[in-house]
Amino acid sequence: MSRTSADHLQQTLWDMQRRFGQGVVTTGDRLASGNRIPTGFTAVDAQLEGGGIALGQMSAVVGQPTSGATTLVYHLIASAQQGDRIAVYVDISGTFDAEYAVSCGVMLDRLLIINTSNPGRGLNMALDAVRSEKAALVALDWTTRRMDNKYLDRLRANVARTRTALVMLMHNLQSPDLMHTALILRRQDWLTQGDEVSGYHVRVKVLRDGGTERDKSADIDITPKAFAS
Amino acid sequence: MIACAYLPYLAPVLLMGNSPLVVVKHFKRMGKVIALSPDAEQVGAARGMSVTRARAVCPKGRFVGSNEPSFEAGSEKLLDTLWTFTNRVEIDADAYPHHAICYLDLGSLRDADACLMAEEMARALRAAFGVGASVGLGHGKLTAYLAAQRAMRDEVLLVEREDEAAFISPFPIDTLPLHKADARRLHLLGIQTLGDLAALPRTAVTASFGKRGTLLHRLASGLDGRPVTPAKMPQTESVRTTFEAIYERDHLDYYLTRLTDGLARTLDKRAVAAHRLVLTIHFERGGGQDETLRLLSPVGTARGLREELAKLLARISFDKPVVGVEICAAHLVAAIPVQLELFAECPVSRGVIDLTHVLAARYGIADCFTASVGQSWSLLTERRYVQRRIEVESDVS
Numbered sequence: 091m092s093r094t095s096a097d098h099l100q101q102t103l104w105d106m107q108r109r110f111g112q113g114v115v116t117t118g119d120r121l122a123s124g125n126r127i128p129t130g131f132t133a134v135d136a137q138l139e140g141g142g143i144a145l146g147q148m149s150a151v152v153g154q155p156t157s158g159a160t161t162l163v164y165h166l167i168a169s170a171q172q173g174d175r176i177a178v179y180v181d182i183s184g185t186f187d188a189e190y191a192v193s194c195g196v197m198l199d200r201l202l203i204i205n206t207s208n209p210g211r212g213l214n215m216a217l218d219a220v221r222s223e224k225a226a227l228v229a230l231d232w233t234t235r236r237m238d239n240k241y242l243d244r245l246r247a248n249v250a251r252t253r254t255a256l257v258m259l260m261h262n263l264q265s266p267d268l269m270h271t272a273l274i275l276r277r278q279d280w281l282t283q284g285d286e287v288s289g290y291h292v293r294v295k296v297l298r299d300g301g302t303e304r305d306k307s308a309d310i311d312i313t314p315k316a317f318a319s
Numbered sequence: 320m321i322a323c324a325y326l327p328y329l330a331p332v333l334l335m336g337n338s339p340l341v342v343v344k345h346f347k348r349m350g351k352v353i354a355l356s357p358d359a360e361q362v363g364a365a366r367g368m369s370v371t372r373a374r375a376v377c378p379k380g381r382f383v384g385s386n387e388p389s390f391e392a393g394s395e396k397l398l399d400t401l402w403t404f405t406n407r408v409e410i411d412a413d414a415y416p417h418h419a420i421c422y423l424d425l426g427s428l429r430d431a432d433a434c435l436m437a438e439e440m441a442r443a444l445r446a447a448f449g450v451g452a453s454v455g456l457g458h459g460k461l462t463a464y465l466a467a468q469r470a471m472r473d474e475v476l477l478v479e480r481e482d483e484a485a486f487i488s489p490f491p492i493d494t495l496p497l498h499k500a501d502a503r504r505l506h507l508l509g510i511q512t513l514g515d516l517a518a519l520p521r522t523a524v525t526a527s528f529g530k531r532g533t534l535l536h537r538l539a540s541g542l543d544g545r546p547v548t549p550a551k552m553p554q555t556e557s558v559r560t561t562f563e564a565i566y567e568r569d570h571l572d573y574y575l576t577r578l579t580d581g582l583a584r585t586l587d588k589r590a591v592a593a594h595r596l597v598l599t600i601h602f603e604r605g606g607g608q609d610e611t612l613r614l615l616s617p618v619g620t621a622r623g624l625r626e627e628l629a630k631l632l633a634r635i636s637f638d639k640p641v642v643g644v645e646i647c648a649a650h651l652v653a654a655i656p657v658q659l660e661l662f663a664e665c666p667v668s669r670g671v672i673d674l675t676h677v678l679a680a681r682y683g684i685a686d687c688f689t690a691s692v693g694q695s696w697s698l699l700t701e702r703r704y705v706q707r708r709i710e711v712e713s714d715v716s
Contacts, residue, residue, distance in 0.1 A: 176670035188690035188704030198690045200668045202675060203706060206686040215678055215686065224674040 130165030147270035168195030289313030459543025488514030592619030
């Protein structure tokens with residue numbers, strides 16, 4: 091396929107996804123993997139076993155501010171909302187940005203936001219949301235503090251019996267052994283158009299996947315309007 | 320645009336009676352007349368007159384003190400009536416309770432809209448006090464006041480900006496806020512009207528009267544920049560009730576619901592919401608317990624108040640019979656109008672509501688939110704989307 095045709099195809103896919111929603115176009119092997127939620131970034135999905143993060147498992151998305159970690163979680167939520175399913179965002183740090191979430195494809199009417207400043211309460215509510223199995227994905231924004239390992243172990247044990255994916259958004263990775271998938275994002279450089287910053291280039295390191303250690307990485311560009319790289 | 324609502328001879332309206340009325344204020348050394356009825360004025364009594372002299376000229380008059388509770392109640396009633404139009408209301412303290420002169424800052428309202436509002440104002444004042452009020456509209460307090468004086472009762476008079484100087488020029492110089500000495504000097508100089516003063520060079524007036532002369536000249540020229548100094552709205556609203564000793568939480572909930580509904584109605588009437596709630600429980604044989612809750616988002620609805628009070632109630636232990644309860648809504652702020660959100664709200668998915676039900680059964684609905692479009696036209700990101708509590712019936716109180 092010529093370079094121009096590939097560009098055209100990419101543009102068409104992008105337009106279709108923006109118009110009809112994320113997940114409207116997917117690859118054949120993705121359809122077979124019903125127990126995975128794609129990240130929405132093709133390059134990252136290619137590095138993950140089954141093309142996404144696993145349902146019934148606890149995963150971690152780790153990154154400092156402006157590393158793209160929150161963006162990746164929003165894309166995961168958008169993917170999880172396909173097929174009329176809902177997602178939960180436990181916003182302990184109080185930083186949920188609805189406008190940016192919408193630009194990442196999140197459907198607000200299918201998102202329950204648990205907004206609490208009490209971490210223990212947020213954790214328990216996240217656990218109950220997972221146990222109820224009503225949501226496809228529960229994202230736990232745990233960027234403000236460190237979590238005790240016994241709680242992480244408890245979370246993992248509860249998630250294992252469900253069809254819900256639990257995604258921990260963290261600044262620093264804790265207890266990698268307990269994570270089914272661990273993605274570490276690091277900003278490489280800023281993308282500019284003329285004098286203005288239009289986004290940033292991120293390296294996503296797949297530290298763990300499928301419960302075992304990996305050492306893969308993928309490069310993605312995050313721009314305000316980009317849907318997938 | 321500034322409106323001036325003028326209710327002449329308010330004191331006899333507030334203190335009903337047939338005999339001539341004289342309101343006196345007692346100072347340390349001597350009392351002075353501060354308000355009177357028209358019939359007392361006819362027999363020679365006047366404001367500022369000493370009480371002794373007033374008794375001499377009006378022996379049949381009814382003399383009352385300025386600390387009469389009716390005057391304070393009248394002032395509150397006046398403010399309550401006018402606060403429905405704007406929260407920037409100033410009552411001229413020097414004139415009250417002889418006349419009620421109230422200034423309202425209507426912002427940049429258009430002339431036609433201001434006239435409509437002023438007509439409503441006159442109607443509201445007649446309904447509240449049973450007497451007609453005149454309302455003047457102008458771009459300065461002086462113009463608005465003079466327009467209100469010129470207008471008949473129940474009438475509205477608007478003075479347009481370009482006509483202000485011409486409108487006020489024939490009024491006597493005494494309408495300005497003058498010191499006695501300044502008034503005497505102006506009369507000696509043969510300056511009788513505002514027009515006469517405005518015709519003088521400003522520098523000459525300043526040279527003769529100092530800084531105060533500059534202000535007087537500006538006022539006489541129709542350049543009144545004095546702002547409306549709004550009276551402070553009471554920052555708390557409270558409701559309380561007492562009852563025979565009760566021992567069960569359910570009974571207390573019943574009284575709390577009634578009180579909350581009443582408080583919500585009061586807050587709604589004032590278009591305010593509370594940032595802080597204080598719940599006080601009085602126990603039998605004296606003693607009580609109060610709990611305070613600071614709210615990040617102000618609450619003014621009955622449902623919202625009930626939810627927050629449930630949190631407060633959970634902190635109080637009921638080991639003694641309860642005989643009274645009081646709810647105080649403090650740190651009141653203007654409630655955000657909700658009518659603009661009617662069409663922006665998109666229905667929440669059934670799955671989200673079901674999950675909220677599950678969580679509400681254990682934790683209540685206090686932490687369960689959905690995001691939706693707010694002021695999508697706003698330049699501020701935080702206003703374009705708003706988070707709202709998901710309204711489901713919680714089994715937890």
